[in-house]
Amino acid sequence: MSPVFDSRQFAEDTAQLAPQHGWRTHALNAVDGFPRPWFHLPAAEAQPLRLYISAGIHGDEPASSYAARELLRHTDQFVGIEVFLFPLLNPAGMARGSRENAHDIDLNRDYLNPVSAEVSGHLAVLRELPPCHAYLHLHEDWEAQGAYLYALRRDDIPNATDTLLAAMAEHLPIEQATLIDDFEAEGGVIARPYPLPPRDDWPEPYYFEDQHGAYHGYTLETPSSLELPQRIAAHLSAAHALANFLREHRAVFLR
Numbered sequence: 001m002s003p004v005f006d007s008r009q010f011a012e013d014t015a016q017l018a019p020q021h022g023w024r025t026h027a028l029n030a031v032d033g034f035p036r037p038w039f040h041l042p043a044a045e046a047q048p049l050r051l052y053i054s055a056g057i058h059g060d061e062p063a064s065s066y067a068a069r070e071l072l073r074h075t076d077q078f079v080g081i082e083v084f085l086f087p088l089l090n091p092a093g094m095a096r097g098s099r100e101n102a103h104d105i106d107l108n109r110d111y112l113n114p115v116s117a118e119v120s121g122h123l124a125v126l127r128e129l130p131p132c133h134a135y136l137h138l139h140e141d142w143e144a145q146g147a148y149l150y151a152l153r154r155d156d157i158p159n160a161t162d163t164l165l166a167a168m169a170e171h172l173p174i175e176q177a178t179l180i181d182d183f184e185a186e187g188g189v190i191a192r193p194y195p196l197p198p199r200d201d202w203p204e205p206y207y208f209e210d211q212h213g214a215y216h217g218y219t220l221e222t223p224s225s226l227e228l229p230q231r232i233a234a235h236l237s238a239a240h241a242l243a244n245f246l247r248e249h250r251a252v253f254l255r
């Protein structure tokens with residue numbers, strides 16, 4: 001058993017930490033008595049790169065939220081990048097250690113016609129945000145033996161897959177299975193076709209692809225059977241590596 005995740009304490013801690021490091025604190029709608037802060041890191045540039053990061057949508061994937069909290073401390077990694085960070089989308093699920101929310105809804109299947117208060121409130125905020133140059137969704141997998149990722153990008157967008165894998169590989173083995181959740185995988189990568197095949201139970205990336213067409217995103221998965229500090233470090237390193245990748249390819253992303 002993993003220790004219980006204190007969602008209220010997490011909200012307090014992050015809201016206290018964020019302004020010390022230059023983040024602006026915002027709030028999604030509270031759900032089942034749990035506050036849901038999110039954070040915006042403005043950039044000084046008139047035309048900044050933009051990065052979106054979400055975590056804690058599945059309540060049994062704590063490394064994702066802990067990593068998001070650590071990201072608040074490391075604003076030096078985001079120079080030149082405007083960041084939108086949602087560290088704990090499912091606090092009720094996290095508090096009880098379940099993938100679903102308190103009403104047994106898998107939030108990451110609820111983005112088409114949302115029935116959950118969590119996703120409805122998230123979408124109300126997302127509709128007001130500008131499109132980002134990259135999207136990162138932090139997850140964990142209790143069946144995996146190593147870290148892996150889903151990559152969704154058009155061929156004319158620089159490919160950060162190897163960069164992200166290398167960053168995670170500093171802390172965790174890479175998953176070697178060739179079939180993960182019914183998707184073909186190779187060397188820890190599930191390359192998703194573009195555009196995505198239609199489905200009715202939209203996970204979060206489907207919303208962004210639908211909204212912005214040129215969606216460029218990665219879903220990172222760490223193996224929850226391995227040690228928590230390494231899983232957190234893998235997410236953290238990958239997020240920082242993606243920020244660096246955006247800067248390296250700044251001219252292409254901002255063209």
Ligand SMILES: [Zn+2]
Pocket residue numbers: 057058061138139140
């Ligand atoms: Zn997940």
